[in-house]
Amino acid sequence: LPLVKSSNSLSFSLQAKMSKPVQARRLEGTDKNIWVEFVKLATTYSTVNLGQGFPDFPPPDFLKEAFVRALSGENHMLHQYTRAFGHPPLVKILAQFFGKLLGRDLDPMTNVMVTVGAYQALFCCFQAFVDKGDEVVIIEPFFDCYEPMVKMAGGTPVFVPLRPKAPKDGKLMSSADWQLDPAELASKFSERTKAIVLNSPNNPLGKVFSRGELELIAELCVKHDVLCISDEVYEWLVYDGKEHIRIASLQGMWDRTVIIGSAGKTFSATGWKVGWTVGPNRLLQHLRTVHQNSVYHCATVAQEAVAQGFQRELELYRKPDSYFVQLPKELQQKRDWLVQSLDAVGMKPIIPEGTYFLVADISEFKSDVPDVPDSGEPYDSRFAKWMVKNKGLAAIPLSAFYCGAHKNNYNHFIRFCFAKEDATLKAANDILQKWKQEKTSP
Ligand code: PMP
Numbered sequence: 475l476p477l478v479k480s481s482n483s484l485s486f487s488l489q490a491k492m493s494k495p496v497q498a499r500r501l502e503g504t505d506k507n508i509w510v511e512f513v514k515l516a517t518t519y520s521t522v523n524l525g526q527g528f529p530d531f532p533p534p535d536f537l538k539e540a541f542v543r544a545l546s547g548e549n550h551m552l553h554q555y556t557r558a559f560g561h562p563p564l565v566k567i568l569a570q571f572f573g574k575l576l577g578r579d580l581d582p583m584t585n586v587m588v589t590v591g592a593y594q595a596l597f598c599c600f601q602a603f604v605d606k607g608d609e610v611v612i613i614e615p616f617f618d619c620y621e622p623m624v625k626m627a628g629g630t631p632v633f634v635p636l637r638p639k640a641p642k643d644g645k646l647m648s649s650a651d652w653q654l655d656p657a658e659l660a661s662k663f664s665e666r667t668k669a670i671v672l673n674s675p676n677n678p679l680g681k682v683f684s685r686g687e688l689e690l691i692a693e694l695c696v697k698h699d700v701l702c703i704s705d706e707v708y709e710w711l712v713y714d715g716k717e718h719i720r721i722a723s724l725q726g727m728w729d730r731t732v733i734i735g736s737a738g739k740t741f742s743a744t745g746w747k748v749g750w751t752v753g754p755n756r757l758l759q760h761l762r763t764v765h766q767n768s769v770y771h772c773a774t775v776a777q778e779a780v781a782q783g784f785q786r787e788l789e790l791y792r793k794p795d796s797y798f799v800q801l802p803k804e805l806q807q808k809r810d811w812l813v814q815s816l817d818a819v820g821m822k823p824i825i826p827e828g829t830y831f832l833v834a835d836i837s838e839f840k841s842d843v844p845d846v847p848d849s850g851e852p853y854d855s856r857f858a859k860w861m862v863k864n865k866g867l868a869a870i871p872l873s874a875f876y877c878g879a880h881k882n883n884y885n886h887f888i889r890f891c892f893a894k895e896d897a898t899l900k901a902a903n904d905i906l907q908k909w910k911q912e913k914t915s916p
Pocket residue numbers: 527590591592593594617673677705707735736737738739744747748749
C-alpha cells in the first residue's frame with residue numbers, strides 16, 4: 475500500500491484499495507497512439523497542418539443542407555434512437571448503391587450495417603472474427619489501428635510489406651512502384667490465418683491495388699479459407715483514370731469479404747463519424763452481435779443526412795455533377811500541385827494513385843535534423859516533430875504505419891494530407907521554399 479501521506483484522505487483511501495492491476499491484459503502494448511501524439515503537436519506548434527487526414531474545406535452544400543433539414547425539420551423522431559444496425563433510410567440506400575456497384579441484390583437489413591465511422595466497423599470485424607491464436611495478415615504500411623485492434627481481440631498480426639522498386643529514367647516514384655512479393659505474401663498464409671486486411675486505396679501510400687494484385691490476394695484467401703476485411707474508405711479518391719476494384723467482386727470473395735466505408739471520407743465530413751459495412755449475412759450477423767453489445771446505435775440525424783447524400787449521388791451516378799466525380803477531380807489538382815511543390819524543394823514525392831495522402835522522401839533534409847543513432851525513435855518521427863516545432867508544418871512519419879519491428883525499415887519518409895484549401899497548400903509551399911533557401915544560401 476502507498477505510505478505517502480495525502481492531504482486528501484478520500485483519494486488516499488481510494489488509492490489504497492486499488493492495489494490490484496487496474497489495466498486489463500488485453501490493453502498491454504496498445505496504449506500509445508500516433509494520432510493522439512501528433513494531433514497534440516500539430517495543435518500546439520503548427521501554422522500549417524498537413525498531418526491528420528481530414529479536409530479543411532467544408533462538406534458539399536447538399537450534405538450540410540440535409541443535416542440542417544434533419545435537425546430542424548418536422549420529424550422530431552430524428553432526435554431519438556433509430557434502428558440499432560442502421561437507420562432504415564440509410565441502410566436502404568446503401569444497399570441500393572452498393573448493390574449497383576457490386577452487381578448483386580443486397581438486403582438492407584442483413585447485408586449492410588451502419589457503424590460509428592470506419593473505425594468502429596474495423597473494431598467490430600476484429601472482435602467478431604478473431605480469437606486467441608488466430609493470425610491476421612496486414613500489408614505494410616497500414617492504417618495504424620489494425621495492429622492494436624487485432625491484438626485486443628487476442629489475435630496475432632502477421633505483417634507483409636509492400637516493397638518499393640526504383641522507378642526507371644530518374645522519374646518520380648509512384649505508389650504503384652510499391653508492390654507485394656507474391657511468394658512472400660503466400661508464405662504468410664497458414665491454417666492459423668483467419669483474415670487479411672486489405673486497404674485499397676491505401677493509406678498512407680495512396681496505392682490503388684491492381685486487378686492482378688487483388689486476384690493474388692483473392693486466390694490465397696480462397697485456398698486457405700481466409701476472410702478479407704476490405705477497408706475501402708478512399709474508394710472514390712482515385713486519380714489519372716485509375717479504377718478502384720472491389721475485391722468482393724472477384725470470384726469466391728463475396729462470401730468471405732466485409733467491405734468497410736466511411737461517410738467521413740466519402741463526403742468530406744470526418745467529424746460526423748458515420749461508417750458502414752457491406753457483406754454477406756453469414757459475416758454481418760456477427761458484426762451485429764458486437765455492435766449491439768457495444769455502441770448499439772449511431773447518431774440518427776447524421777445517418778439521415780448521409781442517406782440523403784447517397785440518394786443524390788445515386789441519381790447523379792457517374793454524371794459530372796456527382797460529388798463522387800467532382801471531389802477526385804479537385805483533389806487530383808491539389809495532388810499535382812503538392813507533387814510539384816515538394817519536387818521543387820527536393821522532398822521527393824511518391825505520386826499517389828489514390829487517397830488524399832502523399833508520402834515524400836526527406837533524405838535531402840537530413841542535414842538539418844541530425845540522426846541520433848540508438849535514440850530508440852525512428853528518424854522520420856524525430857524529423858516530423860522537429861519540423862512542426864521549428865517550421866510550423868505538420869506531417870506524419872511513415873514509420874507510424876509499420877509494426878514495431880519494422881519501423882526502421884522505411885524511416886526517411888513523411889506523409890502529407892492534401893485534402894486542404896489551396897491557401898493551406900500554398901502556405902505549406904511557402905514554408906518549404908523558405909526552408910530550402912535557408913539551406914542553400916551560405
Ligand atoms: N480506415 C482508413 C484507411 C482510414 O484512413 C481511416 C481514417 N483516417 C479510417 C479507416 C477511419 O475512418 P472513420 O473516420 O470513418 O472512422
